[in-house]
Amino acid sequence: MSAINPMQARNRKIRVLMAKVGLDGHDVGARVVARGLLDAGMEVIYTGLRRTTEETVRAAIEEDVDWVGVSILSGAHRTLLPKLRRLLDEQGASDIRIIAGGVIPQEDIAELLAGGVSRVFLSGTSVSEIVDYLIAETRHD
Amino acid sequence: MQPGEPRQIARAISTVENQSDGYEAILAQAYRLPRWAEVIGVTGPPGVGKSTLVDALTAHWAQGGERVAVLAIDPSSPYSGGAVLGDRIRRVRSGSYDNTYFRSLSSRGHVGGLSATATDLVAVLSLHRFSRVIIETVGAGQSDIEIQSTADCTVVVTVPGLGDGVQASKAGMMEIGDVFAVNKADLPGADLAARTIENALSAAYMGTAGVNAGASPATSALPSAMATPGIAALQRRHGDIARDTSVWVPPVLPVVATEGRHIAELARVIHQFLGWSDSNGRRADRSRERAYAQILRALTTRLLAPYTRPAGTEQWPETVADWIDRVASGGASPIEAAVEIMTAQRNKTAANG
Numbered sequence: 001m002s003a004i005n006p007m008q009a010r011n012r013k014i015r016v017l018m019a020k021v022g023l024d025g026h027d028v029g030a031r032v033v034a035r036g037l038l039d040a041g042m043e044v045i046y047t048g049l050r051r052t053t054e055e056t057v058r059a060a061i062e063e064d065v066d067w068v069g070v071s072i073l074s075g076a077h078r079t080l081l082p083k084l085r086r087l088l089d090e091q092g093a094s095d096i097r098i099i100a101g102g103v104i105p106q107e108d109i110a111e112l113l114a115g116g117v118s119r120v121f122l123s124g125t126s127v128s129e130i131v132d133y134l135i136a137e138t139r140h141d
Numbered sequence: 142m143q144p145g146e147p148r149q150i151a152r153a154i155s156t157v158e159n160q161s162d163g164y165e166a167i168l169a170q171a172y173r174l175p176r177w178a179e180v181i182g183v184t185g186p187p188g189v190g191k192s193t194l195v196d197a198l199t200a201h202w203a204q205g206g207e208r209v210a211v212l213a214i215d216p217s218s219p220y221s222g223g224a225v226l227g228d229r230i231r232r233v234r235s236g237s238y239d240n241t242y243f244r245s246l247s248s249r250g251h252v253g254g255l256s257a258t259a260t261d262l263v264a265v266l267s268l269h270r271f272s273r274v275i276i277e278t279v280g281a282g283q284s285d286i287e288i289q290s291t292a293d294c295t296v297v298v299t300v301p302g303l304g305d306g307v308q309a310s311k312a313g314m315m316e317i318g319d320v321f322a323v324n325k326a327d328l329p330g331a332d333l334a335a336r337t338i339e340n341a342l343s344a345a346y347m348g349t350a351g352v353n354a355g356a357s358p359a360t361s362a363l364p365s366a367m368a369t370p371g372i373a374a375l376q377r378r379h380g381d382i383a384r385d386t387s388v389w390v391p392p393v394l395p396v397v398a399t400e401g402r403h404i405a406e407l408a409r410v411i412h413q414f415l416g417w418s419d420s421n422g423r424r425a426d427r428s429r430e431r432a433y434a435q436i437l438r439a440l441t442t443r444l445l446a447p448y449t450r451p452a453g454t455e456q457w458p459e460t461v462a463d464w465i466d467r468v469a470s471g472g473a474s475p476i477e478a479a480v481e482i483m484t485a486q487r488n489k490t491a492a493n494g
Contacts (some may be wrong), residue, residue: 011159012221013247038223045245048230055236059229062243092145127448 014042014138015065015113019056020049021084029102029123033069037128042134053080057087066138069130070133072102078111085116095139101125142208142239150242150249150269157265158246158258163401171264174220175429178267178274179415182292185314187301189278190324192231194398194422196278199235199243200271209235210242210266213277214256217247219365224248228277228387234401242271253287254278287377289317290430294414296320297337301330315341316371317416318391319379320339322407326395335393342391346371347382351410352417354381380422388418400415447486460486 018034019029027049034044045063060068068088070099072080081100090097100112101121109120119138121130156216174435181198183191202209213228224247235241245264251257255278260447266274278288289295302371315338322336339350342347348355386476392410396403446461464478 011249012161013159013249034225036217038220040224041221041223042224043224043247044247045226045229047232048227058147058236059243061147063150063229063245064148064155120375 002064003080010137014062014067014134015045016042016059016067016069016134017047017056017063017065018069018071019047019051019059019074021051021053021070021080022055022072022074022076023050024072025049026073027071029073030069030071031077032065033071033101033127033130037134040131040135042131053084053087056084057093060088061091061093065096067096068096070098070100070102072100072104073101077102078108081112081117082115084100089116097137099130099133101130142242146269150266151270153265154262157261158256160317162485167265168488169266171261171268174267175262176267177263177272179294180263180292181273181275181411182278182288182295183275183298184278184295184317185280185298185450186303189279189298190230191335194296194298194322194324194396194404195228195275196233196235197233197396197398197401198275198408199241200238200401201408203235203238203241207273208240208270208271209238209275210244210247210269211235211263211271211275211277212244212259212266214246214248214254214259214279216279217249217374221248222250241370241403242266248279255291256289257438263291264457281386290427290434291420293424293427294319294411296322296411298322298324299334300325301328301334303334310395316375317344319389320407320419321391321393322409323395327397327400327404331395331406338393342393345375345388346379346388348390349389350390351413353382353387353388353390355380355385358413359489363434377426380421380423385421387417387421389414413449450481 016037018030020030021062030046034046037044045059045065047059056068066108069085070081071086077100081098086099097118098116099119099121102123104112104120104122106122112120119133144413153167155161157167165212176217183195194211195213199209199211205340213226215224215226215228217224225246226245228247229243232243246256246259246262248256255276261275263276276288276292291441295317297314297320299321301323321338323331323338379390382388394403394407394410396407398404415424418427420445448458451459461478463483464473464482467473468478
């Protein structure tokens with residue numbers, strides 16, 4: 001976690017909602033990533049297991065996050081992620097962007113990106129790669 | 142809530158928390174409100190179920206149609222400045238009410254159980270027509286008592302089995318509660334925990350839990366002058382039975398937050414306290430304490446600005462640079478340095494003015 005967060009100098013912090021959407025009950029990956037983002041100076045809101053997409057959208061809006069990080073191991077990513085994107089857009093939160101990780105087959109990635117997911121991190125991704133991506137891509141408005 | 146309203150509220154909070162463009166205008170407006178939301182502080186050691194209790198109270202008031210907001214504060218990492226904010230995990234009951242709003246806050250390095258902007262954010266939420274704001278503090282130790290001047294009513298939460306009477310009578314938690322809740326009261330030892338708190342309270346309070354009539358002929362002979370500083374502070378907040386016509390003795394209530402048990406009773410006691418402190422001007426006293434703390438904070442920031450190193454930089458501010466090595470190498474005391482630095486700054490201001 002050697003990345004330096006350029007926003008640390010000011011009061012603005014990168015805020016990330018780490019969400020477990022749907023039915024799978026494993027959150028080790030989400031916790032590891034949350035820890036890594038903390039170490040990079042970000043504020044991570046963790047909502048716990050088995051949240052609906054509606055709950056996740058409400059949390060993202062109330063918490064005014066820059067990113068929603070979704071960890072999915074259940075195989076339901078092709079339904080849940082586009083739905084999450086659509087609900088965020090409907091609530092006027094198109095600027096809140098989605099990254100996804102977990103068990104997602106390589107061949108599904110193109111479809112997810114087309115469905116409004118900004119980036120998919122496959123298992124084996126180092127946390128620092130996610131940190132670097134978020135720091136580079138967060139809009140500083 | 143109107144469509145789009147949660148987003149507006151969330152944005153306003155970020156603006157004030159980050160001190161982004163426009164935050165002073167928002168605060169200028171918010172601090173001109175004649176009356177703010179009632180602020181309920183929920184504090185206590187880590188793991189006693191504060192988040193779950195906050196969720197249950199939020200649901201209780203939201204069910205009655207009130208607009209209820211929650212500010213839940215977790216500590217920031219002293220190394221990275223980042224934070225993992227997990228209080229939202231317990232937003233289970235209240236999450237189904239549209240008339241609620243929940244915001245997780247990092248303490249952002251602020252010590253004392255709150256975040257530096259917590260009071261400002263109460264003002265912002267009041268501006269957005271919330272009638273009640275619940276603040277959940279960082280899992281508090283025995284010195285995180287800032288909540289008592291911020292909240293109109295402070296609920297101290299504990300659980301059975303945390304410690305003996307010595308723990309209960311230690312300074313800190315016992316001094317800041319207007320109401321005490323023993324959560325997880327379905328566990329063994331709940332009665333003992335409640336009695337331990339009541340015993341500790343009885344050293345400082347006379348009367349029965351809740352509102353008591355004071356200043357009767359029988360009690361007016363009590364020598365108030367014997368009050369220790371700690372007891373004097375409690376008497377300023379809750380009344381002195383020897384002098385005031387009415388005093389408050391903090392009630393101790395068993396609750397089971399996960400099941401919502403006794404939450405209505407807890408809410409009733411909180412209302413009773415707020416009514417009591419409103420009727421005798423003590424809530425207004427707290428507002429003045431709060432105003433003083435806020436003015437002091439604004440003054441500190443502005444007065445220290447010429448000497449403060451911007452966060453994340455290594456450069457010494459010009460105003461103090463000459464003194465750093467002198468003090469570090471034993472050439473002057475920090476007090477001597479401060480006096481000289483202030484004199485130099487005053488001369489500079491006079492020359493410019």
